[in-house]
Amino acid sequence: MSNPFAAVAITKHGVEMARDLVERFPGTDLYYMSKFARGDEAVKGYEMFEGSVKLILPDLFKKYNGLIIIISLGAVVRMIAPILEDKKKDPAVIVIDDRGEHVISVLSGHLGGANELTREVAAALGARPVITTASDVQQTIPVDLFGRSFGWVIESFDKATPVSASVVNEERVVVVQETGETNWWTYEKKPLPDHIRVYANAQEAMHVPFDAALVVSDRLLSHEEEAVLLRNGVLYRPKSLVIGMGCNRGTSADEIESVIIDTLADMRLSLRSVRCIATIDIKKDEQGLLDICRKYGWRLEAYTPEELNEVPLANPSDTVFKFTGAYGVCEPAALRASGASEWLLEKKKSGNVTISIARVRFPQTAAACSEAVR
Template structure:
């Protein structure tokens, strides 16, 4: 179980197909019955099992992010039905027929990546991909995948199904993007007329709409929430860079508290933090490392020389005396975000200094 996807066959023809897939796709582990073993399984790291595939599927289902079965769709449905939990956690399930004519996306088409896996399998085998997800068939916005490649995080997942229905039924859907990467439309054709893009909620409210997709790091007001999220999905793009300076030995709890308080003060969501930036002397700071690990924030560091090349509004001789730079949080935030200005120049609380910048994608 070293790869992301398990390929399971149960017939002689299926075994040959599984071996072909292993040759074409580097990130698959292959399983098939011992009676079809060809003698090279150990060298190819293929598992030849004894007994029934029924005994293996539950383990593979939980151990891999993708499962390709080279047997009938009905058999796969019966095998995985008792194992299903949630579309956000279930693995991608794909089936291939015994002649490799069709590759069918069965489960977790979007979030789990089954539609993409189906395309990859079909291409490797020269098979026809069968994908029935409405948004893929219509080549329109996949609400649950919008901006996923850029790290957009859905803040109210409970609205995805209803808003997806609005999209595939071609209702009037406003897409309001206040920040974040702009290349989320995956097709060569223009956006359909029922999808309209705005760069602010104020502009969007000037035209009637039935549903909304809101991409912003801002904490919405009560009125904005009522108007746009009653039937809308809120996405958090990863656009906030937090510059941090702290004294040696500062706890993760204290650093987190200052960051949270600062973001709340300027009405920004912690879910939109892309990374933390600081001086290289803090690359091993336990509290900072603990906090970044907890939130899965990359920690970006710069030398004092790099920080001193940045013009900042609040240089400090005291900071220079201790670390060799005239500032830490301010220049680190500017360097990491490539922003031209601050959302928050510098806030000092206790042992922590925080500066906030927004990454621009205009």
């Protein structure tokens, strides 16, 4: 099955509802008991099963991102209990009552997307969504989803539960945002709560009393910063770094990777915060660059010589211009891709590689930013 969701029904009314739902909710496969077969299942791609639905659930857990089950909540809880693994792996599970009045988020509400799926399915059915996750109900920061829509990566997840408790219990929470997208507060009609304070850097936050911390940074924190902020804190890596790169034709992926890793380590920057590699368009088919981007899931941004020459350089190179038509490659590419006006690293040559690093310029438009360091 290639669809992300599966709907499962075991009653006459449930099958009627499920057949209607999959027509209006794309990306959903349908499973129901064979005794309710109408004869069009093969044509429509619906799957029939015999016996207890409990027998097919382990397989559905592995195949799908979300399960939409039209069975009583208690029965579903008993059936899925033996096959639960981890909230980072388990699919979203939602339950719909037999009359289609309520759609209930049961499992993996945040990380698995059950809460979002609940809202979408309820809207398709004209039903009432039932979501009990505290951060959703209270309209506050969902710690385990914070920044995920922007591609942020959680580096330290072990404190997510106690930090979430601090957020929903309205304890003193600091958000340390050194870089990354700032429009993360999505509740337009509700201001940032007073118990959540935003600081522009770690040093400022470390000198105020707090109970939990959300740290958004592309830096490798110092031992002192980790000890203070991550004692009860979660560290997020935004996609905020652009690697400008030039290399000789045929440079191996291993050499390119080594230069990137060593350079970031020297500058105390996180590999997880790299957004893309930027270069000149004659390098857009460079196998080493393509292999590295594929390995890490980065984009390869390629610019024409004319586009690169629009970026002012303190030390333009006639030699580089002779071979490429641009007065520089890694430096202007980094600035163009990041939107920055200056580099974190202007240029470094290492073997067959030249590298530059710039930090993405993010608009300061968030409601949260206006609350910074209140």
